[in-house]
Amino acid sequence: xxxxxxxxxxxHWYEPVETLVDQMNGHGVDGAVLTQMIGQTDNRYQQDCVKxxxxxxxxxxxVDVEAPDVAMxxxxxxxxxxSGIRLRPSASLANGRLPEAWxxxxxxxxxxxxxxxxxTFNAPGFAELIARLTGTTIVLEHLGGTSTPVTSDEQxxxxxxxxxxxxxxxxxxxxxxxxxxxxxxxxxxxSGRPFGDSTSPLLHEAVTAFGxxxxxxxxxxxxxxxxxxxxxxxKLARIALNGLPNHDLDAIFGxxxxxxxxxx
Numbered sequence: 632x633x634x635x636x637x638x639x640x641x642x643h644w645y646e647p648v649e650t651l652v653d654q655m656n657g658h659g660v661d662g663a664v665l666t667q668m669i670g671q672t673d674n675r676y677q678q679d680c681v682k683x684x685x686x687x688x689x690x691x692x693x694v695d696v697e698a699p700d701v702a703m704x705x706x707x708x709x710x711x712x713x714s715g716i717r718l719r720p721s722a723s724l725a726n727g728r729l730p731e732a733w734x735x736x737x738x739x740x741x742x743x744x745x746x747x748x749x750x751t752f753n754a755p756g757f758a759e760l761i762a763r764l765t766g767t768t769i770v771l772e773h774l775g776g777t778s779t780p781v782t783s784d785e786q787x788x789x790x791x792x793x794x795x796x797x798x799x800x801x802x803x804x805x806x807x808x809x810x811x812x813x814x815x816x817x818x819x820x821x822s823g824r825p826f827g828d829s830t831s832p833l834l835h836e837a838v839t840a841f842g843x844x845x846x847x848x849x850x851x852x853x854x855x856x857x858x859x860x861x862x863x864x865x866k867l868a869r870i871a872l873n874g875l876p877n878h879d880l881d882a883i884f885g886x887x888x889x890x891x892x893x894x895x
Contacts, residue, residue, distance in 0.1 A: 632886070634889050635888070637744075650853065658861060666744055689714040693717045696718065701731050719747055720745060733767075745772060770804070770891065774834075781831070813826045815858075826867070
């Protein structure tokens with residue numbers, strides 16, 4: 632079973648759910664985690680899509696963390712059947728109290744899809760927060776950084792520092808298409824090798840640091856369409872990891888996302 636852990640939909644921005652489902656059907660993807668866009672606190676469209684495609688789609692909601700009733704909002708979303716909450720990295724408060732949104736996800740048992748940069752993931756306060764949330768699964772998006780290719784030694788070092796968070800067993804990573812990690816090779820892309828004959832070392836270092844049971848593939852649909860495209864984001868990532876045992880590939884490309892985000 633192939634599950635896309637990171638897809639965006641909307642009738643007002645990007646693409647509606649029908650376009651995503653067409654891509655999934657065309658490339659053998661069985662399910663997808665609808666990951667709400669930053670700033671969109673109205674999660675009803677995603678929830679409606681989950682009902683329209685039962686067993687194929689799951690919803691990760693965005694909330695206003697500054698709202699005084701954010702904890703109640705998360706509790707209500709949990710009762711309505713959302714599969715997770717999308718949050719930015721945060722830190723424990725000076726008095727040791729968890730931020731309200733993080734306290735609420737801890738109370739509900741919902742996993743967190745965490746969006747940020749390598750710098751914010753490396754902040755000492757975020758590691759402190761993770762240590763306080765041992766029962767909460769925290770999935771760092773875009774392999775622990777932003778959705779732009781790593782092109783300098785400094786950027787590579789920052790990403791590698793994020794991998795130190797593998798010391799926390801409740802932290803996982805989303806594995807993106809290679810177009811997020813590597814620039815297109817202008818000499819080879821037209822022959823079906825958009826990145827030449829190389830692959831990002833970060834991909835294999837992530838497997839070494841986290842293990843296959845804490846990684847999950849995510850397309851970043853529909854933004855991926857401006858890079859290598861949906862089907863290639865799946866195909867080329869699988870090719871890059873084809874040295875792994877089949878059970879590891881099954882976990883990365885479906886099993887882990889289903890285990891973490893699929894509501895039963």
